[in-house]
Amino acid sequence: MDPRVAEHAKIIVEWSTEMKRGDRVIIRASPDATELVVALSREIARVGAHPITLMDLGDASRAFIDTADNETLSEIPEHHRVLYENSDVIVSIRSPLNTRAMAGASPEKLVLLSKTMRPLSDIVLSKRWCLTVHPCQALAQEANMSLEEYKDFVYGATLLDWKEESKMMYRLKERLEKHSDIRFVGPETDLYAKTEGRIWIASDGKHNLPSGEVFTAPVEDTVEGKIYFDIPFLQRGRVIQGVRLTFEKGEVVDFSAEKEEATLKSIIETDEGARRLGEMAIGTNRGIKRYTLNMLFDEKIGDTIHCALGNAYKECNGTNKSAVHVDMIKSMKEGEVIAGDEVIYSRGKFFWER
Amino acid sequence: MDPRVAEHAKIIVEWSTEMKRGDRVIIRASPDATELVVALSREIARVGAHPITLMDLGDASRAFIDTADNETLSEIPEHHRVLYENSDVIVSIRSPLNTRAMAGASPEKLVLLSKTMRPLSDIVLSKRWCLTVHPCQALAQEANMSLEEYKDFVYGATLLDWKEESKMMYRLKERLEKHSDIRFVGPETDLYAKTEGRIWIASDGKHNLPSGEVFTAPVEDTVEGKIYFDIPFLQRGRVIQGVRLTFEKGEVVDFSAEKEEATLKSIIETDEGARRLGEMAIGTNRGIKRYTLNMLFDEKIGDTIHCALGNAYKECNGTNKSAVHVDMIKSMKEGEVIAGDEVIYSRGKFFWER
Numbered sequence: 101m102d103p104r105v106a107e108h109a110k111i112i113v114e115w116s117t118e119m120k121r122g123d124r125v126i127i128r129a130s131p132d133a134t135e136l137v138v139a140l141s142r143e144i145a146r147v148g149a150h151p152i153t154l155m156d157l158g159d160a161s162r163a164f165i166d167t168a169d170n171e172t173l174s175e176i177p178e179h180h181r182v183l184y185e186n187s188d189v190i191v192s193i194r195s196p197l198n199t200r201a202m203a204g205a206s207p208e209k210l211v212l213l214s215k216t217m218r219p220l221s222d223i224v225l226s227k228r229w230c231l232t233v234h235p236c237q238a239l240a241q242e243a244n245m246s247l248e249e250y251k252d253f254v255y256g257a258t259l260l261d262w263k264e265e266s267k268m269m270y271r272l273k274e275r276l277e278k279h280s281d282i283r284f285v286g287p288e289t290d291l292y293a294k295t296e297g298r299i300w301i302a303s304d305g306k307h308n309l310p311s312g313e314v315f316t317a318p319v320e321d322t323v324e325g326k327i328y329f330d331i332p333f334l335q336r337g338r339v340i341q342g343v344r345l346t347f348e349k350g351e352v353v354d355f356s357a358e359k360e361e362a363t364l365k366s367i368i369e370t371d372e373g374a375r376r377l378g379e380m381a382i383g384t385n386r387g388i389k390r391y392t393l394n395m396l397f398d399e400k401i402g403d404t405i406h407c408a409l410g411n412a413y414k415e416c417n418g419t420n421k422s423a424v425h426v427d428m429i430k431s432m433k434e435g436e437v438i439a440g441d442e443v444i445y446s447r448g449k450f451f452w453e454r
Numbered sequence: 455m456d457p458r459v460a461e462h463a464k465i466i467v468e469w470s471t472e473m474k475r476g477d478r479v480i481i482r483a484s485p486d487a488t489e490l491v492v493a494l495s496r497e498i499a500r501v502g503a504h505p506i507t508l509m510d511l512g513d514a515s516r517a518f519i520d521t522a523d524n525e526t527l528s529e530i531p532e533h534h535r536v537l538y539e540n541s542d543v544i545v546s547i548r549s550p551l552n553t554r555a556m557a558g559a560s561p562e563k564l565v566l567l568s569k570t571m572r573p574l575s576d577i578v579l580s581k582r583w584c585l586t587v588h589p590c591q592a593l594a595q596e597a598n599m600s601l602e603e604y605k606d607f608v609y610g611a612t613l614l615d616w617k618e619e620s621k622m623m624y625r626l627k628e629r630l631e632k633h634s635d636i637r638f639v640g641p642e643t644d645l646y647a648k649t650e651g652r653i654w655i656a657s658d659g660k661h662n663l664p665s666g667e668v669f670t671a672p673v674e675d676t677v678e679g680k681i682y683f684d685i686p687f688l689q690r691g692r693v694i695q696g697v698r699l700t701f702e703k704g705e706v707v708d709f710s711a712e713k714e715e716a717t718l719k720s721i722i723e724t725d726e727g728a729r730r731l732g733e734m735a736i737g738t739n740r741g742i743k744r745y746t747l748n749m750l751f752d753e754k755i756g757d758t759i760h761c762a763l764g765n766a767y768k769e770c771n772g773t774n775k776s777a778v779h780v781d782m783i784k785s786m787k788e789g790e791v792i793a794g795d796e797v798i799y800s801r802g803k804f805f806w807e808r
Binding site for chain 2: 122124126129131134137138139140141142144145146148150151152153154155157159160161163164165166168169171172177178179180182183186187197
């Protein structure tokens with residue numbers, strides 16, 4: 101086994117989820133993640149916890165969605181619910197056989213299913229959970245890389261000294277929390293929101309691995325201005341590119357996309373909450389040098405910011421509710437992040453780097 | 455997709471487990487069974503049931519067992535228990551990546567884990583459950599076949615008209631239950647047992663798929679005579695061949711084997727119950743043309759009978775108790791099955807075929 105797989109498993113068990121004796125663990129994995137599942141099983145046994153592994157299989161989910169009627173897609177399966185409720189830790193490994201398995205599925209059915217499953221996601225969020233990636237051909241392909249190259253990319257972003265990264269992110273968090281608003285300024289962009297009463301969270305490899313972002317939920321009805329997201333992103337099997345949003349009193353009042361505008365429209369029209377921002381964030385992982393259409397990495401790229409339409413994290417004291425949470429990223433090499441009267445970040449440098 | 459995979463899934467959902475709207479279904483599958491998982495997901499959606507798929511991964515189980523301490527191996531994980539308890543149907547697909555992943559594991563730990571997990575097996579047995587096979591390289595290798603050849607073998611045995619097979623098996627069961635004894639006669643063979651108060655069970659593709667056997671537990675101390683089992687079988691990692699057994703008052707009083715007699719001896723000497731027959735059965739699946747050292751198939755071969763030393767099934771009203779249940783098979787192309795004064799089967803033909 102590639103020693104990096106074992107190291108990855110060790111970080112998940114010891115740093116990210118802090119597993120301990122007796123923990124009931126759910127692993128969610130695709131057939132392409134078997135090496136990491138094996139390594140995790142060993143580390144989980146070492147601490148005396150108990151794993152159960154669920155198979156994520158895009159083609160199976162697709163066959164289910166294509167065939168099931170709306171009655172079926174509206175029911176929460178009770179056995180799923182009790183499984184999650186009776187667990188302590190959930191490790192979700194993204195390692196799809198094919199990133200586009202859902203591309204042709206009915207958007208209405210996808211929305212319905214995601215609404216139905218919302219209470220399950222809420223249960224997961226109330227536990228110790230970690231979302232990570234195992235390098236596979238499909239993700240390498242999506243990232244325009246060979247598998248070997250992609251492994252270097254993933255482990256370069258993942259196998260960091262998370263204790264040190266954490267210190268840096270907490271410094272940023274504490275400074276942001278001295279102020280009560282946030283402003284992203286840059287090309288075609290001037291977006292403002294209040295952050296009073298909200299918490300900035302340092303995402304230091306606990307819930308996301310790799311991680312490297314400091315994020316909050318803006319006060320919902322205070323978001324004002326416009327923003328241009330220059331980095332493409334994948335949603336519902338489609339690559340959406342060049343999104344422009346304009347906000348008034350917290351709501352999207354105008355939008356456009358250079359590619360897949362219809363998909364963007366269907367996201368914004370999902371529900372009331374999908375018209376509002378659930379998240380504003382700063383990426384800090386400089387081990388990630390480029391976007392790969394994988395949000396777990398892209399939103400963490402050093403020298404970027406991102407915003408998400410839809411559901412807000414309760415840990416931030418966010419109140420926005422939605423069935424969706426769609427992140428969109430902007431490069432900040434030409435931009436500034438301002439909080440109150442302080443320039444937190446400017447054109448490649450944080451305040452402590454100047 | 456090979457249309458036989460879709461047909462297999464249809465039989466599992468409609469015939470074996472009779473799934474219906476709202477059923478909470480567990481699928482247990484290895485990464486090599488993904489095609490069948492996809493086909494099952496479609497059929498499960500069609501009836502309005504809800505699947506969850508657990509990943510069976512030999513190397514992960516092995517890593518867990520090798521690393522876990524006895525305290526961990528003695529605890530039933532609560533999240534496993536509630537998942538099984540809150541389900542209606544369990545479909546277990548055998549399709550290992552490697553049939554020998556457990557070969558080098560500690561026998562003591564394997565026994566401990568199997569004892570710990572016994573209550574979970576009992577829950578499964580109390581539900582609608584089905585054990586089936588998806589053709590994979592590891593099983594093909596075990597059967598000395600290429601994968602293509604093995605697919606023909608598996609589907610030839612599995613994709614039968616189970617309604618018709620069931621009718622035939624129930625006809626056989628009902629006739630056998632009119633009598634109060636059973637006799638297997640053939641080359642070097644004349645074995646007699648009483649069956650009064652015992653139930654003959656028609657295994658018609660519900661719990662095992664493929665299936666095709668009608669079996670009972672003989673009255674333990676009435677087994678008399680001798681029998682020659684000409685079909686080899688795998689036990690404790692050894693191929694045992696040409697077994698001859700002689701019974702008096704239900705107990706083995708003489709035995710020999712052309713190959714692996716020492717292994718046969720160790721089986722018979724396991725405990726008191728291992729000297730007695732726990733099962734006598736007639737194989738009815740004529741889609742299975744040859745043995746493959748896989749008991750799920752071999753004991754079902756048409757025109758064979760089999761007997762098992764050791765533990766008896768409670769559903770047959772059997773009372774024999776043993777730590778072992780070792781099936782041994784005999785070709786009956788030259789033999790007869792007699793119940794009371796009636797020839798039930800003779801040289802390739804059941805009573806209704808003459």
